[in-house]
Amino acid sequence: MVNGFNPNSLRQALEIRAANDVIPYAGGTDLMIGEQHPGSYLFLHAVPELKRVYLEDGILHLGAGCTFTELLEHPLTPALLKEALSQIAAPAIRNEGTIGGNIGNGSAKADSALIFFVADASLKLESSTGTRILPIRDFYIGRKQLALHPDELITEVLLPLRWLDGYVYQKVAARKALAISRISFVGLLTLDNGVIAHCATAFGAVSDVVIRRPEIDSMLIGKSVEQVKAIRSDYLAAYDKAIVPTRGRVSSEYRKAVCLNLLLDFLNHYEI
Amino acid sequence: MDQGIEFQLNGERVSYTGSATTRLLDVLRDNFALTGVKCGCKEGECGACSVLLDGKLVNSCMVAMGRVAGASIVTIEGYSKTARFAALNAAYAAVSAVQCGFCTPGMILASEAILAKTPHPTEEEIRAGISGNLCRCTGYNAIVTAIQSAAKEGNGLW
Ligand SMILES: Cc1cc2nc3c(=O)[nH]c(=O)nc-3n(C[C@H](O)[C@H](O)[C@H](O)COP(=O)(O)OP(=O)(O)OC[C@H]3O[C@@H](n4cnc5c(N)ncnc54)[C@H](O)[C@@H]3O)c2cc1C
Ligand code: FES
Ligand code: FES
Numbered sequence: 001m002v003n004g005f006n007p008n009s010l011r012q013a014l015e016i017r018a019a020n021d022v023i024p025y026a027g028g029t030d031l032m033i034g035e036q037h038p039g040s041y042l043f044l045h046a047v048p049e050l051k052r053v054y055l056e057d058g059i060l061h062l063g064a065g066c067t068f069t070e071l072l073e074h075p076l077t078p079a080l081l082k083e084a085l086s087q088i089a090a091p092a093i094r095n096e097g098t099i100g101g102n103i104g105n106g107s108a109k110a111d112s113a114l115i116f117f118v119a120d121a122s123l124k125l126e127s128s129t130g131t132r133i134l135p136i137r138d139f140y141i142g143r144k145q146l147a148l149h150p151d152e153l154i155t156e157v158l159l160p161l162r163w164l165d166g167y168v169y170q171k172v173a174a175r176k177a178l179a180i181s182r183i184s185f186v187g188l189l190t191l192d193n194g195v196i197a198h199c200a201t202a203f204g205a206v207s208d209v210v211i212r213r214p215e216i217d218s219m220l221i222g223k224s225v226e227q228v229k230a231i232r233s234d235y236l237a238a239y240d241k242a243i244v245p246t247r248g249r250v251s252s253e254y255r256k257a258v259c260l261n262l263l264l265d266f267l268n269h270y271e272i
Numbered sequence: 273m274d275q276g277i278e279f280q281l282n283g284e285r286v287s288y289t290g291s292a293t294t295r296l297l298d299v300l301r302d303n304f305a306l307t308g309v310k311c312g313c314k315e316g317e318c319g320a321c322s323v324l325l326d327g328k329l330v331n332s333c334m335v336a337m338g339r340v341a342g343a344s345i346v347t348i349e350g351y352s353k354t355a356r357f358a359a360l361n362a363a364y365a366a367v368s369a370v371q372c373g374f375c376t377p378g379m380i381l382a383s384e385a386i387l388a389k390t391p392h393p394t395e396e397e398i399r400a401g402i403s404g405n406l407c408r409c410t411g412y413n414a415i416v417t418a419i420q421s422a423a424k425e426g427n428g429l430w
């Protein structure tokens with residue numbers, strides 16, 4: 001095939017990736033926007049290893065080549081991830097678009113990546129010479145900058161399921177369907193006998209990289225709802241400082257105000 | 273030497289020898305003269321270029337030819353030979369769900385995708401199913417009614 005490779009195993013895909021200057025093509029729904037890239041595509045849709053979904057020790061392994069539709073229909077996909085996926089684009093895009101491509105595109109607007117951030121998920125990165133596991137937070141270095149070696153592919157997302165049941169997810173966009181996030185927010189909170197056992201938040205589409213600050217969220221962990229009420233304003237002030245929106249199509253003042261409102265809604269939702 | 277990209281197009285085996293990075297939309301229109309596949313944006317935003325890839329709705333402007341190797345593509349030209357099309361065609365005509373017609377080939381294939389998955393969809397399921405297909409003429413209500421009536425009249429086809 002001219003300008004393209006169609007491997008049907010991961011080994012083959014990684015060998016081609018190592019030996020050629022190729023652009024990984026998963027669903028094409030980011031790559032095909034705008035002018036065509038010069039060069040060759042490494043088509044990943046027929047690599048079975050990238051389609052696997054399995055549970056191991058409380059960690060859900062999601063093949064990077066799973067499409068949004070496949071994960072929406074999969075019984076192991078947690079409700080929070082389904083909620084985020086169901087609001088991405090429209091059926092035709094969800095039928096081809098993949099989580100690996102959502103991450104590989106390197107955008108802070110990526111709606112599935114936001115969920116992987118808040119869950120402190122890791123990525124499995126493989127090359128023909130080895131495998132590494134990297135927390136998603138370390139994978140995003142800056143605007144469209146990823147810690148991906150030129151011979152590597154993202155092969156799996158490792159999603160810990162432990163804290164995903166209690167959540168608030170909000171996607172702020174210009175319309176209901178086919179809308180890219182202007183601001184997205186997700187907050188996880190688990191209460192155990194009135195004590196906050198876990199709290200994690202993430203803000204998407206605001207900065208160059210999704211904002212995830214466990215050191216701020218840890219202010220609340222281990223405290224009772226009553227105790228948290230006393231430090232609520234400190235918590236909000238810490239995020240006020242941490243959220244530094246980049247300039248974009250929507251003003252940074254607006255985006256920051258919305259972020260703080262969403263954070264407030266999240267606390268109110270749990271009556272803290 | 274190079275075999276080209278072989279695939280099924282409306283039930284026939286065909287081959288394409290150009291670049292694997294070319295858009296399926298362009299190949300369908302320019303190489304195979306299937307001009308029922310419309311181009312409204314080339315950005316995945318309008319659905320006018322919708323086709324079925326192995327039975328699933330996709331935007332052909334968002335698909336590179338290498339993805340199509342070994343796959344089956346159905347465009348409105350192929351679909352229009354089916355009994356299911358006849359049911360949708362009658363339903364769309366009965367409620368005037370077509371005005372300028374530019375969105376219609378994509379809208380019909382989106383309707384097929386909805387009914388293939390859910391033979392008796394709710395209004396909400398229909399609206400979600402056509403949410404990637406823009407129509408600037410009808411205001412959508414007629415289209416939703418047409419799909420509902422095709423589901424009823426074409427009972428058993430899906
Ligand atoms: C109309 C429209 C609406 C959209 N709406 C949304 C939305 O609401 N929310 C949202 O988050 N996104 C949205 N998107 C963007 C896009 O659909 C998603 O980012 C999607 O997840 C991309 O996945 P893909 O498989 O199509 O990626 P591709 O286009 O195939 O690839 C994207 C990038 O990732 C790289 N890549 C892909 N797979 C791998 C891998 N396994 N290893 C390493 N690198 C890899 C590619 O080389 C490329 O750089 C929209 C796009 C369109 C056209
Ligand atoms: S031309 Fe493909 S979606 Fe508009
Ligand atoms: S009938 Fe004109 S765009 Fe739909």
